[in-house]
Amino acid sequence: MPKFAANLTMMFNEVPFLQRFAAAAKAGFTAVEFLFPYESDVQQLARCLSENHLQNVLFNLPPGDWLAGERGLAALPGREEEFKASVALALEYARVLGTPRLHVMAGIVPDGISRPHCLETYCKNIDYAAKELGQYGIDLMIEPINPRDMPGYLLNSQAEAHAIRKMLGRDNLKVQMDFYHAQIVEGDLSTSLTNNLDGIGHIQIASVPARNEPDDGEINYPYLFALLDKLGYQGWVGCEYRPRGKTEDGLGWLPKSV
Numbered sequence: 001m002p003k004f005a006a007n008l009t010m011m012f013n014e015v016p017f018l019q020r021f022a023a024a025a026k027a028g029f030t031a032v033e034f035l036f037p038y039e040s041d042v043q044q045l046a047r048c049l050s051e052n053h054l055q056n057v058l059f060n061l062p063p064g065d066w067l068a069g070e071r072g073l074a075a076l077p078g079r080e081e082e083f084k085a086s087v088a089l090a091l092e093y094a095r096v097l098g099t100p101r102l103h104v105m106a107g108i109v110p111d112g113i114s115r116p117h118c119l120e121t122y123c124k125n126i127d128y129a130a131k132e133l134g135q136y137g138i139d140l141m142i143e144p145i146n147p148r149d150m151p152g153y154l155l156n157s158q159a160e161a162h163a164i165r166k167m168l169g170r171d172n173l174k175v176q177m178d179f180y181h182a183q184i185v186e187g188d189l190s191t192s193l194t195n196n197l198d199g200i201g202h203i204q205i206a207s208v209p210a211r212n213e214p215d216d217g218e219i220n221y222p223y224l225f226a227l228l229d230k231l232g233y234q235g236w237v238g239c240e241y242r243p244r245g246k247t248e249d250g251l252g253w254l255p256k257s258v
């Protein structure tokens with residue numbers, strides 16, 4: 001059975017963020033991921049991990065002004081210096097928390113700027129970030145996101161993400177295969193997973209269309225979990241879903257030892 005990490009941005013939302021570490025450990029998780037840790041002191045986060053015997057397996061680089069609708073800086077021409085500063089900040093956190101992989105969001109293609117221009121900016125920034133992270137043995141994830149959840153987001157398909165990964169040729173640049181997004185955009189999950197396994201650095205799960213626990217909706221997760229075992233996937237599976245009710249009440253789908 002794959003290794004599952006609790007996503008503390010979406011799960012255990014019955015309690016404040018810093019209390020979710022203990023809640024996840026109590027539920028049996030040994031690993032956690034989250035989106036953006038930057039509102040918390042990094043040493044406090046390190047204590048939350050160590051006190052609860054948890055490892056952090058992923059978080060995101062800063063996304064720009066989230067409340068203003070920004071969803072990443074990497075593809076935004078003219079924001080390169082801000083992007084480099086975001087890489088430095090994420091590295092600071094990752095080195096303290098022992099985080100082995102970081103996800104960099106691409107961004108929404110701005111009005112008046114061509115997609116090819118954004119794609120060129122994205123590739124240059126991704127290459128820079130992968131080089132910086134690689135000095136510390138940290139992998140960089142790029143995640144295709146569906147246009148229903150994020151209209152205008154630059155990167156939508158697994159195929160394009162793997163093409164970028166191969167073109168840049170950085171060993172520590174990998175694709176984050178979020179089955180929720182991949183099902184919405186292109187389906188064909190098991191074949192895409194099988195054909196691209198070497199280039200996949202992280203997996204995330206949620207039901208489609210509701211983005212709840214992976215025990216409902218149109219994706220056959222028991223089949224995919226068995227396939228991950230058969231393929232020998234050694235990475236983590238992030239539980240990036242919105243609990244239908246109380247988080248603990250929705251954990252029946254998890255194997256007993258997560």
Ligand SMILES: O=C(O)[C@@H](O)C(=O)CO
Nearest residue numbers: 035060103143178204240
């Ligand atoms: O799938 C998602 O939404 C997340 O993995 C993410 O990083 C962007 O919000």
Ligand SMILES: [Mg+2]
Nearest residue numbers: 143178204240
């Ligand atoms: Mg995701």
